[in-house]
Amino acid sequence: METNHPIKGALANSRLMQVRDPEIGLNIIDLGLVYSINFNELTKEIFVIMTLTSQFCPMGESILKEVEDTLSIGFPEYHISVSLTFEPVWSYESITETGREFLNLP
Amino acid sequence: MKSYKVEYNWIFPYYVFGALAFISMTVLLLQIRSMDDFHFAHPAVIASVHCLTLGWTSMLIFGAGHQLIPVILNQPLHSMKLLKLNFISAAIGIPFIIAGLFRFNFNFFTLAGAMLMTISAICFSLNVFLTAKVSKENHIQALFLKAASVWLIVTCILGVLQSINFNHFILPFDSFRLMNTHAHLGLIGFISTTIVGVSSKLLPMFTLSKYKNDKILKIIFILIHSGLVFYILSEFADKLYLLLSVLSFICAFACFIYYTLNVFKQRLRKKMEAPIKSTWAYQISLIPIVLLSLPYLTDTFDPNKLKFVYGNLWLLGAIGGMLTGMTFKTLPFMAWNTKKQSGSSILPKDLFNQGQYTMMSLMQVFGVVLFCAGILINSFWICKTALVLLLSSSLFYFYLILKIHSFTIKNGDQSSD
Numbered sequence: 001m002e003t004n005h006p007i008k009g010a011l012a013n014s015r016l017m018q019v020r021d022p023e024i025g026l027n028i029i030d031l032g033l034v035y036s037i038n039f040n041e042l043t044k045e046i047f048v049i050m051t052l053t054s055q056f057c058p059m060g061e062s063i064l065k066e067v068e069d070t071l072s073i074g075f076p077e078y079h080i081s082v083s084l085t086f087e088p089v090w091s092y093e094s095i096t097e098t099g100r101e102f103l104n105l106p
Numbered sequence: 107m108k109s110y111k112v113e114y115n116w117i118f119p120y121y122v123f124g125a126l127a128f129i130s131m132t133v134l135l136l137q138i139r140s141m142d143d144f145h146f147a148h149p150a151v152i153a154s155v156h157c158l159t160l161g162w163t164s165m166l167i168f169g170a171g172h173q174l175i176p177v178i179l180n181q182p183l184h185s186m187k188l189l190k191l192n193f194i195s196a197a198i199g200i201p202f203i204i205a206g207l208f209r210f211n212f213n214f215f216t217l218a219g220a221m222l223m224t225i226s227a228i229c230f231s232l233n234v235f236l237t238a239k240v241s242k243e244n245h246i247q248a249l250f251l252k253a254a255s256v257w258l259i260v261t262c263i264l265g266v267l268q269s270i271n272f273n274h275f276i277l278p279f280d281s282f283r284l285m286n287t288h289a290h291l292g293l294i295g296f297i298s299t300t301i302v303g304v305s306s307k308l309l310p311m312f313t314l315s316k317y318k319n320d321k322i323l324k325i326i327f328i329l330i331h332s333g334l335v336f337y338i339l340s341e342f343a344d345k346l347y348l349l350l351s352v353l354s355f356i357c358a359f360a361c362f363i364y365y366t367l368n369v370f371k372q373r374l375r376k377k378m379e380a381p382i383k384s385t386w387a388y389q390i391s392l393i394p395i396v397l398l399s400l401p402y403l404t405d406t407f408d409p410n411k412l413k414f415v416y417g418n419l420w421l422l423g424a425i426g427g428m429l430t431g432m433t434f435k436t437l438p439f440m441a442w443n444t445k446k447q448s449g450s451s452i453l454p455k456d457l458f459n460q461g462q463y464t465m466m467s468l469m470q471v472f473g474v475v476l477f478c479a480g481i482l483i484n485s486f487w488i489c490k491t492a493l494v495l496l497l498s499s500s501l502f503y504f505y506l507i508l509k510i511h512s513f514t515i516k517n518g519d520q521s522s523d
Contacts, residue, residue, distance in 0.1 A: 020451060022439065023311075024314070024375065025453055025455075053314070058177045059439065059443065062443055062446055066446070092374055103375060103376070104376045104377060
């Protein structure tokens with residue numbers, strides 16, 4: 001995951017570990033859904049670029065809303081902007097080691 | 107992102123109606139007083155079959171379908187008004203049809219019920235076609251959905267014609283002649299085509315399977331439809347077409363089983379939830395259906411008993427099982443989507459007790475197996491015991507649906523994981 005602010009990025013990362021994919025039960029960070037979290041200190045904005053396991057995920061709206069709500073609690077002074085991308089398309093290789101253990105993947 | 111959410115308050119009633127139809131179906135079968143009455147021409151059996159196919163199956167396909175069409179076609183649902191009309195006309199029409207069939211009285215109300223059901227089918231089809239028209243995606247699953255909705259309309263029209271023909275002879279033959287065609291177009295054309303189309307999309311999604319094979323899905327589509335055409339021809343022309351039809355269906359189901367086994371083999375998610383396990387387990391029911399089709403053709407065994415067992419394995423076994431799995435895989439997500447609270451880690455699967463689901467599902471499986479065994483060995487008491495088991499399972503099913511609906515998620519609630 002990319003970030004232009006390592007310390008705040010790590011904090012945002014840890015907060016987003018509370019957001020889980022409702023179908024898989026794994027958090028979106030270990031699932032590899034979050035591509036970047038960037039901060040604009042002048043405008044006090046956080047830009048999150050993320051994807052979903054499937055373009056047609058019926059839970060997509062809920063996940064995005066939860067990302068926004070979770071970051072708003074952790075960073076109350078910032079405005080949160082969450083964008084969805086399917087380039088690159090999410091693949092199983094994006095799952096972290098911890099995620100693989102959780103899912104019992106080889 | 108585009109909103110794919112369809113109003114939950116309009117989707118939940120489909121599930122309630124489906125559960126009540128499941129209960130009614132078993133209650134109607136319990137009205138039968140003798141072994142000789144377990145056949146598809148008995149009014150209580152015809153009424154119970156329609157409870158299952160119209161009340162439970164169609165309503166669940168409509169309910170889950172309206173939620174899944176936007177997901178599969180990557181396009182918001184065309185019209186909520188059509189959805190509302192679809193529900194209202196079916197909810198009024200189905201009880202009239204069932205009451206008419208149970209009394210074997212094809213009066214004005216039965217005909218009105220059949221017409222309302224046709225209106226409901228047209229509304230569903232319009233929503234499928236008009237949503238697909240705007241969609242830029244051209245998935246094979248859209249083809250399955252479109253074809254299934256057309257077969258549904260044809261099935262309903264045949265139902266209306268049969269209903270009229272019982273009192274006013276508008277057809278050159280009696281209504282029973284159309285019964286097999288009506289049943290197979292509904293079961294295979296609408297229900298099975300929908301199940302294959304939707305599950306070919308959702309099973310890989312739910313299990314995180316890498317397997318993708320549109321070619322085999324196209325083959326399945328062609329086989330199902332050539333089988334249906336051969337079936338219609340067999341009713342009005344040479345009986346050889348029946349053999350071709352059965353062969354096409356057997357090949358289609360073999361290909362579908364091959365497809366799902368590959369999805370299963372290449373899945374990344376090893377631990378599966380009970381509803382997905384049961385969906386797979388019920389596919390095993392298809393094997394006896396295929397095996398029973400052969401002696402049914404050659405008349406080696408008592409054809410009436412085999413026909414009844416064949417029908418029950420289809421309806422209660424394969425379709426009933428799929429419906430149970432589908433209910434507890436789709437409804438918790440829809441409910442969760444409206445109940446979700448920030449700060450809570452509750453997941454859709456936490457909205458119902460997996461152990462209770464397994465118990466309900468086992469009661470259903472044992473009920474179906476026992477019922478078919480009772481028919482084959484001609485034991486009325488085994489059949490009655492099986493039906494009591496199925497009634498208990500249906501009441502349990504309704505209870506679990508209400509539990510999901512009444513579940514409240516509070517801020518800070520944690521998942522069972």
